[in-house]
Amino acid sequence: MTFPTRRIVMFRHVVVLTILLVLATGCTISQSRPPEPNRSEYVISKAAGILFVPEGGAVYGTAFALTRLMERPVYVVALFENPENGAPPLRAETTIEPGNLEFLIKSPPLTILTNHRLYTVNLSLYSDSPHTQLLGVHQQRVLFSIPPDMEIRVEKEYGVRVQ
Numbered sequence: 001m002t003f004p005t006r007r008i009v010m011f012r013h014v015v016v017l018t019i020l021l022v023l024a025t026g027c028t029i030s031q032s033r034p035p036e037p038n039r040s041e042y043v044i045s046k047a048a049g050i051l052f053v054p055e056g057g058a059v060y061g062t063a064f065a066l067t068r069l070m071e072r073p074v075y076v077v078a079l080f081e082n083p084e085n086g087a088p089p090l091r092a093e094t095t096i097e098p099g100n101l102e103f104l105i106k107s108p109p110l111t112i113l114t115n116h117r118l119y120t121v122n123l124s125l126y127s128d129s130p131h132t133q134l135l136g137v138h139q140q141r142v143l144f145s146i147p148p149d150m151e152i153r154v155e156k157e158y159g160v161r162v163q
Helices: 003-028 148-158
Strands: 043-052 058-066 074-080 090-096 102-106 117-126 134-144
Touching: 043 117, 043 134, 043 148, 058 074, 058 117, 058 134, 074 102, 090 102
Parallel strands: none
Antiparallel strands: 043 058, 058 102, 074 090, 074 117, 117 134
């Protein structure tokens, strides 16, 4: 895939995720305001939310942008706060190729959520694939909040228990 083609594909992914996050936010945020997007040395948060997926379940859906173009790949490790009590964070990884600024990252599936709660997503950016040379870190809070009358529907339609 050529450089312009990769940028177009990435842009399309960002547009689709942004639309999904706007729809999810409009449907799920009821009583609380979502946290403001964070900015760190290397990353700007673009969008973050809990997405309900058609095949069942939910995931953290996040979109970020680098604050500068990088000449080498950047290896990102995302740790998503696990809503299961005492469970380790959910982990996902992605690589940002040189010349790309925006990237998306989703968590593994969620099966339980606490209503009206803030969750944390932590990114670690590395300059090497073994993840030994840390470039920087970034944190974003994500609000999950739905009206009480939607809790049973979410459980039935998506298999996600809401407490």
